[in-house]
Amino acid sequence: xxxxxxxxxxxxxxxxxxxxxxxxxxxxxxxxxxxxxxxxxxxxxxxxxxxxxxxxxxxxxxxxxxxxxxxxxxxxxxxxxxxxxxxxxxxxxxxxxxxxxxxxxxxxxxxxxxxxxxxxxxxxxxxxxxxxxxxxxxxxxxxxxxxxxxxxxxxxxxxxxxxxxxxxxxxxxxxxxxxxxxxxxxxxxxxxxxxxxxxxxxxxxxxxxxxxxxxxxxxxxxxxxxxxxxxxxxxxxxxxxxxxxxxxxxxxxxxxxxxxxxxxxxxxxxxxxxxxxxxxxxxxxxxxxxxxx
Amino acid sequence: xxxxxxxxxxxxxxxxxxxxxxxxxxxxxxxxxxxxxxxxxxxxxxxxxxxxxxxxxxxxxxxxxxxxxxxxxxxxxxxxxxxxxxxxxxxxxxxxxxxxxxxxxxxxxxxxxxxxxxxxxxxxxxxxxxxxxxxxxxxxxxxxxxxxxxxxxxxxxxxxxxxxxxxxxxxxxxxxxxxxxxxxxxxxxxxxxxxxxxxxxxxxxxxxxxxxxxxxxxxxxxxxxxxxxxxxxxxxxxxxxxxxxxxxxxxxxxxxxxxxxxxxxxxxxxxxxxxxxxx
Numbered sequence: 001x002x003x004x005x006x007x008x009x010x011x012x013x014x015x016x017x018x019x020x021x022x023x024x025x026x027x028x029x030x031x032x033x034x035x036x037x038x039x040x041x042x043x044x045x046x047x048x049x050x051x052x053x054x055x056x057x058x059x060x061x062x063x064x065x066x067x068x069x070x071x072x073x074x075x076x077x078x079x080x081x082x083x084x085x086x087x088x089x090x091x092x093x094x095x096x097x098x099x100x101x102x103x104x105x106x107x108x109x110x111x112x113x114x115x116x117x118x119x120x121x122x123x124x125x126x127x128x129x130x131x132x133x134x135x136x137x138x139x140x141x142x143x144x145x146x147x148x149x150x151x152x153x154x155x156x157x158x159x160x161x162x163x164x165x166x167x168x169x170x171x172x173x174x175x176x177x178x179x180x181x182x183x184x185x186x187x188x189x190x191x192x193x194x195x196x197x198x199x200x201x202x203x204x205x206x207x208x209x210x211x212x213x214x215x216x217x218x219x220x221x222x223x224x225x226x227x228x229x230x231x232x233x234x235x236x237x238x239x240x241x242x243x244x245x246x247x248x249x250x251x252x253x254x255x256x257x258x259x260x261x262x263x264x265x266x267x268x269x270x271x272x273x274x275x276x277x278x279x280x281x282x283x284x285x286x287x288x289x290x291x292x293x
Numbered sequence: 294x295x296x297x298x299x300x301x302x303x304x305x306x307x308x309x310x311x312x313x314x315x316x317x318x319x320x321x322x323x324x325x326x327x328x329x330x331x332x333x334x335x336x337x338x339x340x341x342x343x344x345x346x347x348x349x350x351x352x353x354x355x356x357x358x359x360x361x362x363x364x365x366x367x368x369x370x371x372x373x374x375x376x377x378x379x380x381x382x383x384x385x386x387x388x389x390x391x392x393x394x395x396x397x398x399x400x401x402x403x404x405x406x407x408x409x410x411x412x413x414x415x416x417x418x419x420x421x422x423x424x425x426x427x428x429x430x431x432x433x434x435x436x437x438x439x440x441x442x443x444x445x446x447x448x449x450x451x452x453x454x455x456x457x458x459x460x461x462x463x464x465x466x467x468x469x470x471x472x473x474x475x476x477x478x479x480x481x482x483x484x485x486x487x488x489x490x491x492x493x494x495x496x497x498x499x500x501x502x503x504x505x506x507x508x509x510x511x512x513x514x515x516x517x518x519x520x521x522x523x524x525x526x527x528x529x530x531x532x533x534x535x536x537x538x539x540x541x542x543x544x545x546x547x548x549x550x551x552x553x554x555x556x557x558x559x560x561x562x563x564x565x566x567x568x569x570x571x572x
Contacts, residue, residue, distance in 0.1 A: 013298050016360050017306045056294065056480050079486065087484040095481035097506040107503065108485035157485060 001065075002165055002197055003030035003053055003085070008062035010048050010221075022048045024221040025062070030165070035191050035198045037208040040218035041243045046201045047090070049218065050167045053199065054085040067164065083112060086163035090170045092154035093147065101127070101145070101153045102138035108161045119160075126156040129194065130186045148179030152186060159190065166190060167199040172207060184211060205247045209233060209268040217244070234265040249273040296476040301364030301425050302468055305432055311545060312354035312430045317439025319546040323553050324427050330557055331419055339560060340415040346556055347422050354430040364425050365418065372414060379410045428465060437462045441531065442540055455531025463519070471512065478507045 010023040022045045030036055030053075040046050051057045052064050055071045055078040064071045067084045089095070098104035105126055109119045127134040130152040137145075137153070145153060151171070158166065168187060172180040184207060191198045202208050208215060208229065215232040217225035219242040225232050233239065233247045236254050240246065246254065249270060253263050256277075263280055267273040307313075312320075334340055351361050381400045395402040428436070437458050444454035479489060482503045489500055 013295070016298060016363070017357060051480065054484055056483060079488075082484055082486060089477065089481045089484070092481065094511055095478055095485075095503075095507055097503045097510075107487075111488065112486040161486060 001029050002032045002067050003028075003199075004063075004065040005029070005049075005052065006063040008049070008052060008059055008064060010045070010052075010057065012048070022221050026218075026221065026223055028216060028223060030197060030199060032164075033195060033197055034214060035200065035212055036214045036216060037200045037202060037212035038216045038218060039202060039205065039208055039244065042203070044218045044242075045221040046218055047169055050087060050169055050199065050201055053165070053167055054087045055081040056087070079112070083161055084163055085165045085167060086158040086161055087167045088155050088158050088169060088171060090173055091151075092158075092171075093150035095157075096142050096150060096154055099141055100138070101132070101140050101142060101156075102134075104142060104153065105156045105160050108157055112161065122160045122162065123156075126160040127153075129159055129190055130156045131182060131189075132156065146179075148175055148182055151175070151179070151183065155183075155186060163196070165197040165199065167201070169201045170203065171200070172202070172204060180207075187211065203244075205233065205245070209247055217242070219244075229268055230266040233268065236265060294476070294480070296479075297469065297472050299363055299366045300469065300472045301361060301429065302465075304429060304469055306354075306356050306360075306429050307432070308355040308430070310353060310355045310430070312350060313432075314545060315549055316540055316542055316546045317431055317435040318442055318540060319542065319549060320427060320431055321436075321439045321443060323549065324423060326553065326557070328420060328423055330560070331416055331423070334416075334560070335412065337412070337415070338563065340412070340419060342560055342563065343419055344422075346560075347419065347426060351426060351429075354426070356426075356429050361422065361425055361429065365421060368421065372417060375417075376410055376414050379413070380406055433462055433466055436465070438536065438538075438540060453530065455534070459530075467515075470515075471508070474511055475504070475508055478504050478511075 005026055005028040008023050008026040010021075012018075012020045012022050026045070026049060028049075038046050038049065048057065052059060052071070053066060055064075055066070055069075055076065058076075058078075059072045062072070066081045069076050069081050069084075071078070071081060096104050098107060102123055105123045106119050109122050114122070123138065124134045127137055132149065132152055137149075142150065142153070155168075155171075166187075171183050171187065175183065187198060187200065188211065190196050200208065200211060212229060215225070215227065215229050216223055217232060217238075224242060225235055225238055233250050236246060236250065245251075247268065249267050249272070250265055252273060253265050253267060253276070256263050257265070261280065264276060267276050331343065334343060348358060351358055380402055383406060394404060394407070431439070440461060441454050441458035444452055444457055446452075448454055483489065487500065487503055489504070491497070492500070
């Protein structure tokens with residue numbers, strides 16, 4: 001267990017007229033080497049929750065243990081925790097501040113006191129991992145990059161710290177389909193090739209269905225569902241009720257079910273859906289008359 | 294970390310109180326009168342009375358007093374530093390007046406200096422409260438309308454009332470937004486291992502760079518987006534623009550004026566007896 005969260009509560013703007021409760025007793029575990037997705041409607045507390053995972057917030061009630069460091073203790077070394085868990089914020093390109101890509105990626109390792117020779121190697125590896133050719137991009141000006149490239153450069157800036165866990169908070173927000181594919185490809189690569197544990201926070205159920213092995217659904221500061229994508233996304237009632245909606249393929253299946261066709265709800269992609277419908281049709285033919293699909 | 298908790302400047306707390314209901318023009322004028330009066334108070338008692346009055350208004354506005362006080366927290370280090378520096382280096386100005394409390398080479402602290410600068414600090418703090426109070430209990434729209442209406446007196450001599458009001462309101466409106474942005478950037482850099490608020494003065498200044506540069510860039514971008522949004526809505530200043538709600542003075546406003554005048558009368562009659570002969 002690399003991250004363990006027990007009974008976590010959080011109140012935003014505590015002690016002001018704008019006080020709002022964001023987390024109500026969250027329990028969550030992240031296992032080493034897994035790719036887990038956290039989904040939930042806006043204002044469900046996702047972004048707050050992930051900030052506890054790298055000690056940007058320290059728990060007042062409840063407990064957060066990251067790789068053996070208990071962040072609820074006063075003695076915790078927050079820099080160690082932040083080096084273990086890399087957090088990529090929403091719109092990470094807003095954090096870029098150096099003139100060239102290489103310098104910006106080197107910023108993290110530099111302030112963490114890594115020797116210069118090692119930094120160079122880390123910068124190259126990080127740029128490579130996000131799919132920006134170091135030869136081309138290392139000395140390029142930040143202003144000369146496209147939106148998607150800026151975002152990947154920012155991700156490289158976090159990867160260069162060589163954390164054990166990477167958290168991506170809504171990494172595909174505001175990108176075009178091509179940029180989105182590139183970011184998701186990057187995430188998959190760091191997970192599979194470098195063996196990093198990945199926590200993916202997203203509102204895009206299609207992305208989550210493709211990427212994650214385990215899904216945690218958050219609603220109004222509580223974990224309401226947890227399990228494999230098949231188990232979670234087939235819970236049509238809950239998903240609709242919390243306002244998250246359904247996966248497009250599940251939506252089709254559930255509409256067909258409403259019309260009396262006995263189809264399963266756990267098809268996650270188009271191919272699987274088509275196959276299930278085809279099988280169902282075959283079975284109907286094999287029986288007797290049956291309805292037309 | 295949560296910066297926005299301590300920033301009360303530019304925030305608005307929506308309530309349905311008598312203070313919220315006052316005509317914004319009345320509020321702005323009374324506020325200006327009170328702030329001016331603040332500069333004539335020369336005694337601790339005077340400031341105490343003034344403070345209690347402001348607290349009364351905050352209470353009437355149904356704003357938690359602790360929240361209003363909280364806004365002072367980020368400013369506190371500056372106020373204290375200001376006080377100490379003033380105290381240390383301007384003692385010589387009062388060389389002839391009174392007894393010296395402490396002297397070491399060029400540093401000289403006199404009772405007179407302590408008195409003067411303590412009062413200055415009271416003034417700064419109360420000034421801050423008055424501004425906070427105005428924005429906490431006046432909606433942005435109210436504030437714009439009020440300022441515009443007051444400034445339009447100068448329109449015949451070419452005062453661009455609407456534009457000036459718009460500039461002021463945008464500045465105030467963006468304080469909380471920029472604080473939020475600042476917090477986000479600080480966190481993003483901290484997640485990359487950056488330290489904030491550690492080390493000596495030079496190190497601290499260096500630590501600001503990764504935070505200030507993105508903040509500045511994002512602010513420019515925001516400004517540009519705002520310009521486009523305004524142009525897309527055909528904003529052309531106040532020319533030919535009518536209001537859905539016209540401001541009109543009600544009995545509540547006259548009561549507020551009366552109360553303030555009464556308060557000032559009491560305040561100054563009271564301080565007449567408290568002002569020491571040297572003043």
